Amino acid sequence: MISVQDLSIRASEKLILNHISVDIPLTKWTCLVGPNGAGKTTFLKALLGLQPYSGSIMQNGQEVYRNHLRNVAFVPQQPQIPMGMTVAEYVALGRAKRDGWGKESLKSRNLIYEILLQTQLFGLHKQHVAALSGGEMQRALIARALAQEPEIILLDEPTSALDLHHQIATLNNIEILKDRGVTIISTMHDITLAAMYAERIVVMHGGRILLDGPAASVIHSAELREAFDNRINVYTLDSGRPVIVAAKEDRV
Numbered sequence: 169m170i171s172v173q174d175l176s177i178r179a180s181e182k183l184i185l186n187h188i189s190v191d192i193p194l195t196k197w198t199c200l201v202g203p204n205g206a207g208k209t210t211f212l213k214a215l216l217g218l219q220p221y222s223g224s225i226m227q228n229g230q231e232v233y234r235n236h237l238r239n240v241a242f243v244p245q246q247p248q249i250p251m252g253m254t255v256a257e258y259v260a261l262g263r264a265k266r267d268g269w270g271k272e273s274l275k276s277r278n279l280i281y282e283i284l285l286q287t288q289l290f291g292l293h294k295q296h297v298a299a300l301s302g303g304e305m306q307r308a309l310i311a312r313a314l315a316q317e318p319e320i321i322l323l324d325e326p327t328s329a330l331d332l333h334h335q336i337a338t339l340n341n342i343e344i345l346k347d348r349g350v351t352i353i354s355t356m357h358d359i360t361l362a363a364m365y366a367e368r369i370v371v372m373h374g375g376r377i378l379l380d381g382p383a384a385s386v387i388h389s390a391e392l393r394e395a396f397d398n399r400i401n402v403y404t405l406d407s408g409r410p411v412i413v414a415a416k417e418d419r420v
Contacts, residue, residue: 169193170215170232170351175223177210184210186375187223192368194320197343197352199366199383201359202395206372208355209245212322215353216242238320239265241313245324247305249298255308256293259283262315280315286341287311288334302329310338314345321345323354327361339365359400359412363387371395387412 170192177185185207192198192215200208213219217233217240225232232238241262250258261269263276272280284290287307292300297308306329313321326342327335335358343365346352356362362369362383369386371378372395379391386392387410393400396414403411 169227171224171226172215173224173226175211175214175221175225177207177214177219177221179210184375185214185221188375188377190370190377190380192351192353194351195346195349196368197346197354197366198368198370199362200353200355200370200372201357201362201392202372202378203397205374206395207375208372209324211372212242212324212353212355216240216322239316239318241316241318241321243309243313243321243323243326245328247309249305251296251298253297254294255289255297255300256280256284258297258308259289259293259311259315262312262317265316276315279317283311283314287314288337303331303334306330307334307338310341314341318350320351320353323352325355325357327356327358335361359387359392360410363410363412 172188172190172192175185175188176183188211200211202208210219214221214225215232227235259280260272263272263280267273267276284293287310289307289311292304297305300308306326310326323342327338330338339361342352366383368380369383370380371386371391378395379386379389388402399415401413401415403413405411
């Protein structure tokens, strides 16, 4: 369990996260949802242990920023793109902590090859990362995270630059990690996809948590609608799967 107690973060005197308390289960998929400016990305960075905060974020009885042995992968929404590095070299960065940069073992090289195939990047493995499209770069980021074989993976809008086909393929790959015991914590604007994959959903608004719980109950909650100013509708397909869409405003 990752136990978050009274977490607050300020930036330029502005309160970004406001006394958040929540328990995040390990080996499950938890998704943070809410409008822009809700504090989701800042929360992810705090969980990563790189964002100064007041309060407490404990995992296995230790503050996260003090535990330098944690194997946590982070997939940011706006990455720094290295110049002159190929896709294969970029994915291999995920093995650097285990093997050392440029010293990948045969096992690691085989894993990188499998991940390039899995993420449909093998045909681009010799191409420079800086030349990738937005969607290809997103897949390269996730491939690097997969190569790390993390215990926890934090993803900030992992499908934002992907077409529908690659959205599903990418989320399926992430779900495989969860089935192997990896803890998944993501932010997602597409609440329908969040409900399809995440077991728990945390609803955020204005730096606070309005509700957290099982996805099946949260998506039908008043708190979710409140977070989006009651401008979303939830529909249930014949299959029982929910679909969440923005409500269209009538033009006068």
